[in-house]
Amino acid sequence: MPFEEVLLLTGDVSKHPFDITLQFTDDCGGIMGDSSSSAGSPSRPCARSQADLIHSITKTLSSTDEALLSAPLTQKELEGAIERMRGRSSPGLDGLPAAFYQIDPCIFGECLHIVFADQLRRGSLLRSQRSSAITFAL
Structure with a gap:
């Protein structure tokens, strides 16, 4: 809504x-x-509350699921994500709707793959990318 x-x-x-x-x-x-x-x-977060929360988790991933989730993103996965996005959804921080990227998912998938691989190598995200996590969480 x-x-x-x-x-x-x-x-x-x-x-x-x-x-x-x-x-x-x-x-x-x-x-x-x-x-x-x-x-x-x-x-500041309460260290005791954080520890209690972590220790309350009883479910764990299978080794297969852990390996799958720990694997680097592939260009094909990014292309697939672009193709499956709702084209008329709200624009991202760049002001462009998903439909723009869907014009050529292969090219944009390749671009995103290069950017994400570099950021993973450096160990940092842009401020806008850290903020955009809000969108996915809500």
């Missing part, structure tokens, strides 16, 4: 897409630890 309006910090309600985007990004930024968010810096 799309957001149709947002409560601004001024107390006003806005239906303008730009205001909705800014407020959503700000709210999620606070949740994800963005210190520039209006929510401010997040509180």
Whole structure:
């Protein structure tokens, strides 16, 4: 269900897409630890609660599933993901809808594969990629 309006910090309600985007990004930024968010810096996590949570997990992956999930992404997997995305879904952070990438999934799959392989090698993601995890989590 799309957001149709947002409560601004001024107390006003806005239906303008730009205001909705800014407020959503700000709210999620606070949740994800963005210190520039209006929510401010997040509180430090409780190490004891984290340990309790980790120790409460009883299910584990089979060695086959672990190997599958630990394997590097392939260009074919990226192409398949591009092909299966809803073409008319909301644009990503680059402002382009999935339909743009679906024009040539092979080329864009190759580009993404190169970028992700380099980032994995360096061990870092762009800020926009770390933020975009919000989209998948919600």
